[in-house]
Amino acid sequence: MTLRIVVRTFSEICVTVGTLIVLLVVYVLYWTGIRADSAMDDQMDTLTKRWATEDKDPGSTQNAAAEAGPPEALHDDRSYEGGKPFAVMYIPRFGADWRRPVLQGTGVGTLKKGLGHYAGTAALGGEGNFAVAGHRRTYGDPFKDFPRLRSGDVVVVNDGRAWYTYKISSRPYKTLPDDTGVLKPLPKPLDPGAAPYDRPGRYLTLTTCEPEWGSSHRLITWAHLDEVKAASEGKPAVLGGAGG
Amino acid sequence: MYGWIWRHLPGNAFVRAIISLALVLGVVYLLFQYIFPWAEPLLPFNNVTVDEGMGAATGGVPR
Numbered sequence: 001m002t003l004r005i006v007v008r009t010f011s012e013i014c015v016t017v018g019t020l021i022v023l024l025v026v027y028v029l030y031w032t033g034i035r036a037d038s039a040m041d042d043q044m045d046t047l048t049k050r051w052a053t054e055d056k057d058p059g060s061t062q063n064a065a066a067e068a069g070p071p072e073a074l075h076d077d078r079s080y081e082g083g084k085p086f087a088v089m090y091i092p093r094f095g096a097d098w099r100r101p102v103l104q105g106t107g108v109g110t111l112k113k114g115l116g117h118y119a120g121t122a123a124l125g126g127e128g129n130f131a132v133a134g135h136r137r138t139y140g141d142p143f144k145d146f147p148r149l150r151s152g153d154v155v156v157v158n159d160g161r162a163w164y165t166y167k168i169s170s171r172p173y174k175t176l177p178d179d180t181g182v183l184k185p186l187p188k189p190l191d192p193g194a195a196p197y198d199r200p201g202r203y204l205t206l207t208t209c210e211p212e213w214g215s216s217h218r219l220i221t222w223a224h225l226d227e228v229k230a231a232s233e234g235k236p237a238v239l240g241g242a243g244g
Numbered sequence: 245m246y247g248w249i250w251r252h253l254p255g256n257a258f259v260r261a262i263i264s265l266a267l268v269l270g271v272v273y274l275l276f277q278y279i280f281p282w283a284e285p286l287l288p289f290n291n292v293t294v295d296e297g298m299g300a301a302t303g304g305v306p307r
Binding site: 009020023133182208213 | 246247272275280284285287292293294
């Protein structure tokens with residue numbers, strides 16, 4: 001009789017643990033994606049609304065600066081509020097309708113809502129290195145196709161004032177998680193042969209995890225600023241815009 | 245365990261089934277709303293940033 005109870009309880013525990021594992025997989029694979037989609041939509045709405053109000057104020061210095069041509073020090077990092085969206089990124093290689101909000105900071109909570117701009121790296125379009133991190137898997141899989149990026153692919157970022165088109169310089173570079181040199185204003189990875197540039201400029205760095213479901217390494221890609229257009233000129237041609 | 249719960253639920257079999265379903269849904273809600281969000285950062289898919297060696301040229305990169 002006692003043995004029966006022991007066996008029964010053991011089986012019940014096994015069934016319970018199995019169910020928990022299945023539920024956790026469902027949560028990680030599907031539920032985080034659903035949550036991330038709605039969070040990203042919220043961030044996009046926030047941006048659209050904010051930009052709409054900014055447009056009604058054409059006399060603002062920021063608009064004037066953007067229309068004056070390529071920004072020198074148009075805005076510095078401090079103008080981005082932590083955890084808040086400030087731009088939208090487009091990467092045609094990931095799909096014609098691939099777009100994600102870019103938020104300030106790379107906290108766990110921030111990265112659930114979109115891509116995260118490393119605090120302390122250059123501002124968008126600025127001299128130095130504008131570095132952005134994103135999930136490869138879970139939370140909407142934003143950087144799922146990261147290894148498909150190739151030299152010459154474009155990364156377009158719109159901050160409501162201007163379209164910044166960056167051109168990727170090389171295939172993704174696999175490195176170790178503590179290789180912070182990749183974020184330097186002049187990127188300086190652990191492997192000197194992977195260094196993409198030899199002089200200061202306006203760069204963009206994207207980081208995500210490698211392997212896809214692991215965390216032992218990171219994948220990095222670099223791009224240089226190729227073109228800046230005022231937001232009023234419409235989407236760049238690479239995104240199927242009219243201008244170009 | 246499950247037999248014990250079943251025996252302690254009130255009502256006939258139909259009422260017990262309804263209550264059991266509600267309990268299961270409640271547990272799933274608690275898991276998805278509170279427990280999995282807490283456990284998820286412990287899994288490895290969240291580490292997408294280069295960090296450590298803080299403060300190189302970047303002035304300290306948050307996680």
